Amino acid sequence: MGAYAYRAPSSVEEALSTLAAEAAAGNRAQMLAGGTDVMVQMRSIDKGPRTFVDVKHVAEANALHIGDDEVFIGAGIASAVLNENDELKSILPGLIEAADLIGSTQIQGRATIGGNLCNSSPAGDTIPALIACGAVCEIASPGGNREVPTEDFVTGVGTNVLEPTEFLIGLKIPRPKGRSSDAYLRFIPRTEMDIAVCGAGVALTLDDSGVCTAAKVSIGAVAITALVVPDAAAALVGTTVDDDALAAAADASSALAKPITDKRGTVEYRRKVVGVLTKRAGAIARDRALAL
Amino acid sequence: MSKQHVSTTINGDEVEFLCEPHQSLLDVLRDELGLTGTKEGCATGDCGACSVMIDGRLVCSCLMLGVEAQGVEVTTIEGIAGADGLHVIQEKYLEHAALQCGICTPGFLVASKALLDHNPNPSEHEVRHWLAGNLCRCTGYDKIVRAVLDAAEEVHQSA
Numbered sequence: 001m002g003a004y005a006y007r008a009p010s011s012v013e014e015a016l017s018t019l020a021a022e023a024a025a026g027n028r029a030q031m032l033a034g035g036t037d038v039m040v041q042m043r044s045i046d047k048g049p050r051t052f053v054d055v056k057h058v059a060e061a062n063a064l065h066i067g068d069d070e071v072f073i074g075a076g077i078a079s080a081v082l083n084e085n086d087e088l089k090s091i092l093p094g095l096i097e098a099a100d101l102i103g104s105t106q107i108q109g110r111a112t113i114g115g116n117l118c119n120s121s122p123a124g125d126t127i128p129a130l131i132a133c134g135a136v137c138e139i140a141s142p143g144g145n146r147e148v149p150t151e152d153f154v155t156g157v158g159t160n161v162l163e164p165t166e167f168l169i170g171l172k173i174p175r176p177k178g179r180s181s182d183a184y185l186r187f188i189p190r191t192e193m194d195i196a197v198c199g200a201g202v203a204l205t206l207d208d209s210g211v212c213t214a215a216k217v218s219i220g221a222v223a224i225t226a227l228v229v230p231d232a233a234a235a236l237v238g239t240t241v242d243d244d245a246l247a248a249a250a251d252a253s254s255a256l257a258k259p260i261t262d263k264r265g266t267v268e269y270r271r272k273v274v275g276v277l278t279k280r281a282g283a284i285a286r287d288r289a290l291a292l
Numbered sequence: 293m294s295k296q297h298v299s300t301t302i303n304g305d306e307v308e309f310l311c312e313p314h315q316s317l318l319d320v321l322r323d324e325l326g327l328t329g330t331k332e333g334c335a336t337g338d339c340g341a342c343s344v345m346i347d348g349r350l351v352c353s354c355l356m357l358g359v360e361a362q363g364v365e366v367t368t369i370e371g372i373a374g375a376d377g378l379h380v381i382q383e384k385y386l387e388h389a390a391l392q393c394g395i396c397t398p399g400f401l402v403a404s405k406a407l408l409d410h411n412p413n414p415s416e417h418e419v420r421h422w423l424a425g426n427l428c429r430c431t432g433y434d435k436i437v438r439a440v441l442d443a444a445e446e447v448h449q450s451a
Contacts, residue, residue, distance in 0.1 A: 006296060006313040006359040032357075039355045040336050042314065052313065054360065080349060104425020105403065106340055109351040192424055 002027045002049040008057040012140045012169060015058050019165045020142060022051045031055050031167045033076055034110035036103065037119045053167070055114070060140075061169050066091070072138075074170040075114025083108065091175060093288060094182030094201055094281070098129035101186060104193060114168050120154045123196045123221040127154065129184040131218035131226055132201035135173045141166045151218070154225040180205040181288035183281040186220070187273050189264075196221045197265045200253060200277035202285045204236060210290060212236045217249060217282070221264075222257035222274050229253050232278055241286040249282055250275035300361040302327070303371025311358035318342045320358035321368060329369035329398045333427070340426035343399040343406075344368050350406040352425075369398035372405055381405055381443045388439035392430035400426045404440045413448055416441060 005027075009015040022029035028050040032038055038052075055061045056076035065072040066087055073082065079099045082088055089096045099113055102125055116126045117137070130150040137148045142165050150171070154160050162168065176182070186199035199220040205213050217232035231252035239245035254275035261267050295310040302325070311320045318335075321327040321344070333341030335354045342353040345367035372379045381404045384390070391397040400423065407414060407422045414422065419440050420433070428436065 003294070004312060004314040005294075006357060008359075008362070032360075034355075035357065035360070036337055036352075036355050039316065039357075043335060052357065056360075078349070103337070104340065105350050105406075105422050106343055106352045106425045107337055107355075109346070109349040110355060192421075 002051075004049050005051040006054065007051060008054040010057050010059060012058060012060050012145075015053060015055070015167060016140055016142055016165065018051075018053050019167065022053075023164050027051050029053050029164065031118065033112040033115035033118070034078060036107050036111045037115060055167060058169070061114070063170065064088075067175065069175055071173040071175055072170055073113055073173070075112060075118075075168045077112055077114075077170075078109055079103075079111045079113065080105075080108040082113070092133060092173065092182060094184040094203065094285065095126065095129045095133055095135075095173070098126045098184040098186075098199075098201065101125050101184075114170060117150065117153060117171070118160060118162065118168055120156075120158050120160045120225075122157055122224055122226070123199070124226070125184070125186055125196055125199055125220065127226040128199050128201035128218035128220040129182070130171060130173075130201075131228060132184070132203040132216045133173055133176070133182050134203070134216065135171045138169045138172055139166050140169050145169070147172070151226070151228050157224050176203070176205070178205060179207070179289040179292045180214075181285050181292065183284035183288065185277045185281045185284070187277060195264065198222050198257070198259065198270045198274040198277060200274055200281045202236075202278065202281040204241065204282070204285050204289060206241075206286070206289045210240050212239055212241050212245075212286075217253065217278060219253050219257060219274050219278065222259040222270050227256055227258075229256050229278070231256070236282060241282060246279040246282050250279040253278040296359050298359055298362045300364060300366055302366045303368060309358070313357070313359055315358045316354050317344070317356040317358045317361055317366070318353040320361070321353060321366075324358075327368050327370055331395050331398055333395065333399075338427070339396070339399075340403060341396050341399040343402045343426065345402060345406055348406070348409065350403055367402070367405075369402055372401055379405065380446050381408065381440065384439040384443040384446070385436070388435045388442065390431060390435040390439040396426060396428045396430075400428065400436055404443070407440065408444055408447060412444060414441075414444055
């Protein structure tokens with residue numbers, strides 16, 4: 001029988017030794033970022049003692065860097081901090097709009113992108129957006145840091161590649177160069193604060209003549225994990241991202257989707273709508289890139 | 293189960309308390325510190341009745357552990373009024389009859405204060421968007437929105 005405990009390590013090393021000590025003692029340890037999922041789950045579906053290890057005091061996880069080649073978003077950075085950063089919004093508008101879609105002002109004040117990823121819900125809004133913009137997870141591990149592309153991070157509903165002695169330090173995102181931009185759209189029956197019926201993230205690069213030279217498309221809430229849609233990206237590359245290319249990308253997303261029927265939508269509906277979202281997000285990303 | 297010692301600042305006062313590691317800040321405020329102005333509605337972060345500010349940022353105190361308050365500045369509804377009377381936002385809520393049963397009101401007031409601290413001259417859309425995490429089943433929201441816009445105007449004119 002364990003008990004509840006709380007630790008607030010200040011460095012990666014201290015956090016790793018805390019996780020290792022808890023594991024050695026047979027205690028359950030759970031990383032805590034914004035707590036907006038953890039606290040709700042602790043009172044409902046996931047009761048029971050554990051040691052909370054607060055990532056927000058780990059210096060490396062509390063960092064936000066916008067470098068010439070890379071953006072680093074620490075796992076403890078609240079969504080509201082990202083939304084208020086105009087530079088970040090201009091270089092990664094799709095990722096930031098995905099983060100901004102999640103919850104109320106109050107939730108935004110605590111919730112983190114890292115927490116959204118580690119919660120590993122099939123409907124997590126930032127996950128397709130992270131995948132589209134090529135984000136890589138920086139994971140603290142007893143053997144040294146390791147990096148995992150976001151598309152390989154989530155392994156199932158609520159599960160991911162993290163071992164009990166590891167934690168997510170943050171996300172490394174290649175800084176978009178030239179005429180590159182991204183967009184994320186989700187569908188919900190209301191206008192705000194709901195769980196995605198489905199979602200689509202698109203990141204692309206255009207050359208000087210407006211021809212797409214690189215693209216990545218990811219769709220969410222239409223399978224147990226967010227999916228990469230290589231055929232949708234291939235449909236965009238080499239085109240001016242015109243209506244025909246977007247229609248082909250939409251078909252590719254619909255074809256790859258493996259949704260379920262639940263109270264939010266049927267298989268047929270989700271498959272249709274995820275294509276529409278792919279098309280619309282692609283057009284937004286194109287227009288953003290053209291405006292650069 | 294051992295209680296943890298926490299040093300924090302609440303409404304400008306230095307405060308120390310002991311709490312269970314898994315106790316929410318909301319429960320600490322109400323049950324350990326007697327600050328019962330902050331209300332529990334849903335305890336799942338949906339209703340905003342438990343809204344407080346942490347270092348000036350609006351959060352749900354039901355979704356935060358009491359131990360996470362170590363070293364931060366907490367502002368609750370008890371800290372909104374000044375020594376010389378109600379805050380202008382509170383006065384405008386009264387003037388516009390922006391409350392009925394009152395359970396949501398402390399959360400709305402703290403959220404409204406956070407809004408005007410953040411954006412002293414909000415549009416109606418910005419007020420509605422900012423307050424979308426606070427639920428009220430009595431007023432229909434319109435009076436609340438009018439009260440906040442009126443308070444913003446008064447703050448703006450006196451600034």
